[in-house]
Amino acid sequence: MTFDVFSIRLIAMSDLDNYFLMVENNRKRLEDFFTGTVSRTKTISETEQFLKELLQKCDERLYYPFVIENLQTKELIGFIDIKNIDWNIPKAELGFYTDANYAGKGITSKAFSLVVNHCFNQFGFVKLFLRTHESNSAAQKLAEKNGFQIEGKIRKDYKTTNGQVVDLLYYGRIKE
Structure with a gap:
């Protein structure tokens, strides 16, 4: 999937160095709500093992990790994953x-829209959802811009890196 000068594609082992660099450069921003990513990517060798596990889950149709790549610079500038897959519903x-x-800059919104369409059209999901903290207004705007509706607040649903258990807003979108 491509738009402007960006590509959205499944992550590959060849992305190891660029992926580590992207996480490392954003570690502080990611630490509260990407606990697994932050805790499993502290070194290149840990990140390599982490990527191997992600790709194994992808092979098993349990998880799909996409990166957003700047085609001009070859820099990874974002990550979108499909997780908590339930093929019985499918959602x-x-x-x-x-x-x-x-x-x-609107890049994530465009990429997210393409991934949403891919999920409905290629994977056949009938429902997509996302969870976000009340403080993450950017994620809320992105969800709403892409046709997701707030379905409610899930109380005490996520443990942050510092051990705090917090409420999350739940957004859903049904295939039209």
């Missing part, structure tokens, strides 16, 4: 983050 959760240097 899945989407998660995403963007490099601080690219945040607020």
Whole structure:
């Protein structure tokens, strides 16, 4: 999937160095709500093992990790994953983050829209959802801009890196 000078594609082992760099450059921003990513990517070798596990889950149709790549610079500037897949319904959760240097420029919104369409048209999901903290107004705007509706607040649904258990807003979108 491509738009402007960006590509959205499944992550590959060849992305190891660029992926580590993207996480490292955004570690502070990611630490509260991407606990697994932050805790599993502290070194290149840990990140390599983490990517191997993500790709294994992808092979098993349990998880799909996409990167947003700047085609001109070959820099990874964002990540969108399809997780918590339930093939019986079928539905899945989407998660995403963007490099601080690219945040607020509409890139993630365009990429997210393409992934949403891909989920409905290629994977056949009938429902997509995302969860976000009340403080993440950018994620809320992105969800609403892409046709997701707030379905409610899930109380005490996520443990942050510092151990705090917090409420999350739940957004859903049904295939039209």
